[in-house]
Amino acid sequence: MGSTGSDVFTEIGFTNWKKGPENLRVHEGSVGSLHNKAVQQARELMAQKQHIETFVIKQTDETRINYRTLLSASLECTRWLLGQGLPFRGHDESLKSSNRGNYLELMQFLSKHNEQVRKVVFENAPKNLKYTFSDIQKDLVRACAIETVDAITKDMEGAFFSLLVDGARDSSTKEQMAVVLRYVNKKGEAIEKFLDVQHVSSTTSNSFEEAIERLFATTNLSMSKLRGQGYDGASNMKGELNGLKSKILNKYPQAFYIHCFAHQLQLALVFVAKENKDVANFFINASSLVNLIGSLCKRRDAFREKQQEQIHKALNLGNLETGKGLNQEMSLMRPCDTRWNSHYGTIVSIIVMFEAVVEVVEWIKSDRNQDNSVKQLGYSKTYKLLILHFTFS
Structure with a gap:
C-alpha cells in the first residue's frame, strides 16, 4: 500500500489517534501515490491559467462577442431596410431560392464583405440563434420603432x-x-x-x-x-x-x-372643378385615356415601346439632355379625387409623353381585334386631347 496510499481514510477508518501521524504518512505514500497525484491535480486546477473558470470565462466572452456581432449586423440590415421603406420578407426564403427576400439577401451581402459577420451568420451561427426567422425580423422592427418614438419624445421634452x-x-x-x-x-x-x-x-x-x-x-x-x-x-x-x-x-x-388646410383646399378645388363643365370633361377624358392605355398589358407594352422610340429620336436630334437619372421610363398617372396633385401629375405625364400617347391610341383604333366601341372611344379621346394639348401648351 506504500505506493498507492493507505485506504484507512476511505474504507477502514481508525479510532486510535496515537497512530494517526503514522496512518497519514502511509496514506500520503511515495511520489507516485494516488494522494500525491490528487494533490498535484488540485494545484493545477487552482492555477489561474489552467483553472476551469478561466476556460468558462474565455468561452463566455467569445460567445458574447459573436452574439453582439450577429445582433449588430441584423440591426444594421433592419435599419437600412426601414430607412429605404423596403419589404423584408421574400416569396421563397428556402436555401434553393435565387432571391430569399431583402433581409436575408442583405445579410448575405454583408457577410461576403465582412469576415467577422461571415463567421457568425447563417450556417456558422448557433442553431437556435440565427436571427433569420420572421418573428425575429418583426421583433427587430418593433425595437427600432420603440427607439424612434423614444427619440421623438426626448426631442419634445415636455413641449x-x-x-x-x-x-x-x-x-x-x-x-x-x-x-x-x-x-x-x-x-x-x-x-x-x-x-x-x-x-x-x-x-x-x-x-x-x-x-x-x-x-x-x-x-x-x-x-x-x-x-x-x-x-x-x-x-x-x-x-x-x-x-x-x-x-x-x-x-x-x-x-x-x-x-386640415390641405383637405379644405382639396374640397374647394374638387367643388370648383365639378361645377365647371369644361374642366370636369377635361379630367373625365384624361382619366378615360389613362384607363384606355393601361387596361391591357399589350397596350402598356406598346406604350413603353413608343415612349422609348420617342426618347431615342429626341436624343438623336439633340432635343433632350443626357445625364444620370434623366430620361427614365415613365407611365401615365391616374387622377384621384382625394389627391388633387395627382390631377396635375396626370396632365404633366400626358403632355410629356403626348406623341407616344397619340400613336398608341391610333394603334388601338386601327387594331382589328378591338371592337367598334373601343375604336370610337380611342378616336374621340385622341381628337379631344389633341385640342387640349395645344390649349395647355
Missing part, C-alpha cells in the same frame, strides 16, 4: 404639441390610423414627426379615440400637453356631437380643432 390623425385602408383592406405630431423644439423650429400607424377595428370616433389612448399609454407623451387637433372634414372626425374632435375636447378643452 406642447398638436395631433394630426387620418385613416385609410392598407393593401390588405385593414383600417389603419396614421398619427403625426407637430411641435416646436428648443431651437424654435416647427417639427412634424410621423409617430405610428395603429390598426383600428372600424372608422368610428370611438375606435380612433381608443387607439390614440393606447398609443399614448406606451409613450412618455401626456395628453395634457395637447394643444391642437387637425383632421379632415368627415363626420367621424369633426362631428360636433360624436366626432373625434368633440370627444377629445370634452376631456382636454385646450386642444383646439383646426380643419
